[in-house]
Amino acid sequence: MESSTRISVAVRMRPLLKEEQDQGHTNSKVFIDSGEKAIVVSSTDQKQQKKYFFDCVFDELTTQEELFNYTKIPELLKKVVQGFNATIFAYGQTGSGKTFTMEGYDYNSLKPIIKESDKQGLVPRVVHSLFSEIKTMPQNIEYTVYATYMQVYQEKIYDLLNPAQLKPNSAGLKMRWSKHDEFYVENLYVHPCYNATEVLTHFHAGLKNKVMASHNLNSASSRSHCILSLIIEGVDTEAGGIFSSKLQLVDLAGSERVSMTGNEGPALKESIEINKSLFTLRQVITTLSGNREGESAFVPYRDSKLTSLLKQSIGGNSYCLMIACLSPSDMYYDENISTLTYATKANCISNDPVKNLDPKTKLVKDLRKEIKGLKKELNEAYEQINMLTGLANINNPKKGMKVKENANFPIDIFQGQKYQSSKNNLQIAPRTKSAITAVRPNEPFALSLEMLSENLHDSVKMIKDLMGSNQKLKDLVNELSNIKKNQDAEIAQLHAENQNLLEKVESLENESSVVGKLQQEKQNLISRLSALERENRQAPVIFPTKERKNEWAWKSKRTIVRADSPGQFIDKDHYQRYQSVRPSTRVKMDRSAESTEPAKSELSPDSKIRDDTLSSLSVLYNKTRAKNNNTTF
Numbered sequence: 001m002e003s004s005t006r007i008s009v010a011v012r013m014r015p016l017l018k019e020e021q022d023q024g025h026t027n028s029k030v031f032i033d034s035g036e037k038a039i040v041v042s043s044t045d046q047k048q049q050k051k052y053f054f055d056c057v058f059d060e061l062t063t064q065e066e067l068f069n070y071t072k073i074p075e076l077l078k079k080v081v082q083g084f085n086a087t088i089f090a091y092g093q094t095g096s097g098k099t100f101t102m103e104g105y106d107y108n109s110l111k112p113i114i115k116e117s118d119k120q121g122l123v124p125r126v127v128h129s130l131f132s133e134i135k136t137m138p139q140n141i142e143y144t145v146y147a148t149y150m151q152v153y154q155e156k157i158y159d160l161l162n163p164a165q166l167k168p169n170s171a172g173l174k175m176r177w178s179k180h181d182e183f184y185v186e187n188l189y190v191h192p193c194y195n196a197t198e199v200l201t202h203f204h205a206g207l208k209n210k211v212m213a214s215h216n217l218n219s220a221s222s223r224s225h226c227i228l229s230l231i232i233e234g235v236d237t238e239a240g241g242i243f244s245s246k247l248q249l250v251d252l253a254g255s256e257r258v259s260m261t262g263n264e265g266p267a268l269k270e271s272i273e274i275n276k277s278l279f280t281l282r283q284v285i286t287t288l289s290g291n292r293e294g295e296s297a298f299v300p301y302r303d304s305k306l307t308s309l310l311k312q313s314i315g316g317n318s319y320c321l322m323i324a325c326l327s328p329s330d331m332y333y334d335e336n337i338s339t340l341t342y343a344t345k346a347n348c349i350s351n352d353p354v355k356n357l358d359p360k361t362k363l364v365k366d367l368r369k370e371i372k373g374l375k376k377e378l379n380e381a382y383e384q385i386n387m388l389t390g391l392a393n394i395n396n397p398k399k400g401m402k403v404k405e406n407a408n409f410p411i412d413i414f415q416g417q418k419y420q421s422s423k424n425n426l427q428i429a430p431r432t433k434s435a436i437t438a439v440r441p442n443e444p445f446a447l448s449l450e451m452l453s454e455n456l457h458d459s460v461k462m463i464k465d466l467m468g469s470n471q472k473l474k475d476l477v478n479e480l481s482n483i484k485k486n487q488d489a490e491i492a493q494l495h496a497e498n499q500n501l502l503e504k505v506e507s508l509e510n511e512s513s514v515v516g517k518l519q520q521e522k523q524n525l526i527s528r529l530s531a532l533e534r535e536n537r538q539a540p541v542i543f544p545t546k547e548r549k550n551e552w553a554w555k556s557k558r559t560i561v562r563a564d565s566p567g568q569f570i571d572k573d574h575y576q577r578y579q580s581v582r583p584s585t586r587v588k589m590d591r592s593a594e595s596t597e598p599a600k601s602e603l604s605p606d607s608k609i610r611d612d613t614l615s616s617l618s619v620l621y622n623k624t625r626a627k628n629n630n631t632t633f
């Protein structure tokens with residue numbers, strides 16, 4: 001891992017546009033102090049000034065090329081081809097020049113001005129420079145570059161390089177959590193590119209699919225956040241290692257004050273969604289900038305798709321460059337202050353760039369390093385043995401060369417330099433110096449054979465110990481790599497489980513909204529029912545007229561109310577008894593219709609129906625009486 005590095009921030013102020021000048025806009029409050037790398041802002045009453053300091057500041061006259069060079073993008077690209085991730089993103093209010101800075105694409109004329117070299121935005125410059133950088137790398141590293149291009153529009157992710165997926169009402173692509181501690185987009189088209197032209201061809205194709213619109217503050221405003229990602233994969237054909245890095249070039253949609261844009265209807269919805277995701281981005285920046293070293297407050301990355309996708313760029317393992325764009329007009333004073341405030345906060349955020357080595361490659365690399373160290377130690381040990389054997393031979397005339405008795409041993413030998421003998425050419429390694437220290441260099445040479453054998457014995461013992469500890473180390477490495485393998489498998493399993501759980505949560509969230517609606521409906525029905533019951537209870541039951549008698553449900557045990565005596569309740573038996581007492585009023589029943597349920601609406605009291613019924617009943621009563629008295633009619 002590289003040492004922590006802060007997010008670099010460059011601030012660029014665009015010139016006043018012609019239409020702004022025509023409308024009389026001026027800039028009397030925001031100034032660029034290139035010497036101090038500061039933006040100086042006067043208060044609204046012009047009495048006070050505040051300075052905001054950044055890594056670079058650029059005034060209205062800054063060219064695209066100057067911006068590219070002074071922001072040290074070429075150095076950033078060197079890191080990318082070595083295996084580090086990097087992100088460059090443009091931030092600022094709508095119309096402040098983000099798209100101009102990133103793309104250099106003139107949407108007004110609908111012509112790509114990237115062909116005019118001086119107007120080229122950062123994207124084409126970065127792409128060309130990246131491939132040039134790759135060419136400077138050692139031949140044994142083979143590179144492949146892959147490109148993806150997506151947009152986040154109204155909290156949905158669309159593949160700008162897959163027109164089939166861009167259909168209206170498309171659900172967008174799903175975002176998943178990877179085991180590399182970052183979000184990735186599922187089913188995004190990945191295009192291998194073998195030169196800058198291929199990348200830019202995809203880029204231009206994607207630009208045509210971007211959602212753009214016109215409003216009061218920008219005639220060609222990006223309505224989505226666009227992310228061009230270049231994945232750079234390097235294979236070391238000699239050492240056998242693999243690494244991959246990601247370079248993200250992000251053109252954010254601009255924050256906008258709805259009252260100023262004049263947006264309505266769907267455009268207003270777009271504005272709200274843009275502001276929501278930028279709000280989350282600002283929250284992420286604020287939380288991370290407030291973190292003291294060692295602290296880890298909760299960072300709301302997951303609250304928006306944009307911040308989820310930028311998780312490793314802001315407070316993660318990437319190098320990051322933020323380009324904050326300002327509109328010079330005094331009209332945008334508040335927006336500029338807000339941009340400068342968040343740019344200052346972002347400048348305090350630390351990232352920890354990590355070289356993205358393939359885990360196996362990393363293990364192999366570590367083991368190779370260790371083996372190299374062990375071999376070196378072993379060589380030194382052999383040299384020591386050789387040297388001691390040589391010394392033993394010097395002192396043992398029978399076995400080897402002759403040395404004059406009491407001869408002074410050259411001091412050189414103790415400084416690790418060559419000692420020339422008539423027969424042997426002994427090379428003394430630095431390590432042997434310690435083993436021979438017992439000889440005391442400045443004294444006359446008086447090594448006895450016993451001393452030498454003793455030294456030899458000690459050396460052999462030391463070598464055995466070393467080999468033993470080497471073996472232990474190797475065992476430990478094996479054991480650790482096994483543990484790591486198991487942990488990797490467990491992590492993969494946990495990721496899979498996590499994924500399932502996320503899907504379940506998603507489906508539960510969907511279900512819970514349906515359940516909520518059903519509960520609401522149920523509640524409405526219950527209240528309607530109780531209202532009907534209340535109404536029903538208050539309503540007097542009307543005795544049937546001749547025409548409606550089939551509608552009564554006599555079989556039921558329902559409590560009914562007498563029509564001629566509202567409020568007095570009787571049940572079926574009660575009613576029959578009542579009829580037997582007053583036979584003249586008995587109504588002849590049609591049994592076939594007993595089970596017919598009267599319509600609810602007809603149970604409702606209606607004074608007119610009641611009056612009609614009462615009069616019918618009295619007619620019926622009179623007729624019955626007349627019949628009983630044998631009166632015909």
Ligand SMILES: Nc1ncnc2c1ncn2[C@@H]1O[C@H](COP(=O)(O)OP(=O)(O)OP(=O)(O)O)[C@@H](O)[C@H]1O
Nearest residue numbers: 014015094095096097098099100218221222253254
């Ligand atoms: N440095 C510049 N020099 C000249 N013209 C510029 C510069 N920056 C921006 N412009 C012009 O200003 C206008 C608005 O710029 P641009 O569309 O890039 O803004 P934006 O921040 O991307 O807006 P939005 O968020 O709405 O997409 C464009 O016409 C663009 O050509």
